[in-house]
Amino acid sequence: MTRDKALRLLDLVELLGGAPNEGPIAGTAPTMPNRALSRLEKVQLVIQKNFPLIWFSSKDIQSVYEQELKEPVSLSTISTYLSRMATKGILLRTGTSNNLKYKTAPNISPAIKQRIMK
Numbered sequence: 523m524t525r526d527k528a529l530r531l532l533d534l535v536e537l538l539g540g541a542p543n544e545g546p547i548a549g550t551a552p553t554m555p556n557r558a559l560s561r562l563e564k565v566q567l568v569i570q571k572n573f574p575l576i577w578f579s580s581k582d583i584q585s586v587y588e589q590e591l592k593e594p595v596s597l598s599t600i601s602t603y604l605s606r607m608a609t610k611g612i613l614l615r616t617g618t619s620n621n622l623k624y625k626t627a628p629n630i631s632p633a634i635k636q637r638i639m640k
Contacts, residue, residue, distance in 0.1 A: 561599065564587065565600065566612075568586050569626065573625075579624070580597060581597065584600045604624050608624060613625065
């Protein structure tokens with residue numbers, strides 16, 4: 523079993539709701555809680571810190587994630603998280619399937635959100 527296959531297996535376990543990734547992020551943001559963060563929470567923090575207002579790709583997130591957190595993450599894991607966040611309305615998504623771009627969704631009041639959902 524190669525290192526890459528082991529990382530993919532761990533990503534799959536985490537995506538399916540298994541154990542969260544170990545260890546807190548040291549020094550990435552002053553508001554970090556003093557507990558172990560899941561990989562999804564780490565991705566959200568990377569987005570909030572580095573891409574609060576601009577469009578980004580999954581490759582952008584992967585690159586910054588690995589540089590700041592000093593831990594590998596597969597592109598498919600990042601893509602899955604971004605897709606889920608877009609489905610939940612946390613992110614906006616545009617582009618073709620092989621060139622998706624994301625952006626943090628503006629805050630919308632609950633009343634307006636209900637009108638959009640109808």
